[in-house]
Amino acid sequence: MTYNSMNGFGHDSFQENLISIDRSVSWRSLEKLRILVVDDNADDRELLALIIEQEGGEVVLAASANEALDCCQRVNINVLVSDICMPGEDGYTLIKKIRELSLPSQSQIPAIALSSSLSETYREQALTAGFQKYLLKPVDLDELIRAINELVT
Structure with missing residues (x-):
């Protein structure tokens, strides 16, 4: 399932799509993980939080x-999921600053970049x-869950 913040889901469609996510795959559980979601778009943040x-x-x-x-x-954050293109400081600047933090538990947070750009240069x-990891928007939610799991195992 993908979500495109430009088109979005209607409320009923969104709920229906959440229910339709494949739950048969055991690696999907994100229990005991604290995930920081960074995005200047409130709808994108909220959708990712719900998922x-x-x-x-x-x-x-x-x-x-x-x-x-x-x-x-x-x-204490287990995984960072951040949009790249944000006003002010972008995702590139954010991850560089995180990597410069003094404690390894802070500076070595596994991180996923989100972008709508197909450009290999951005990646x-x-x-x-x-x-x-670098994932494209609109985000494939199964791919996001898989990427988070890969980073923490």
């Missing part, structure tokens, strides 16, 4: 790179900056 919570994960939300950096310094730049 992660539905899979058992705990979500911390941030609307900007500054909020996210603050969260990383105050809260390479994200991986070079410190992200381990």
Whole structure:
């Protein structure tokens, strides 16, 4: 299932699509994981939070790179999921600042970049900056869950 913030889901369709996610795959559980979702688009943040919570994960939300950096310094985060293109400081700057934090538990957070760009340059730049995964928007929710699981196992 994919979600496109440009088109979105109607409320009924959204609920129907949440129910239709394949639950037969055992790797899907995100229980005991605290995931920081960073996106300047409130709808995208909320959708990702709903999906992660539905899979058992705990979500911390941030609307900007500054909020996210603050969260990383105050809260134990297991995985970062961040949009790349945000006003002010972008996702590239955020991950570079996180990688420069003094404690390994903070600086080595596994990270997933989200972008609507198909450009190989964007992907390479994200991986070079410190992200381990690069996923395209609209986000394939099964792919996101799989990527989170791969980073923590």
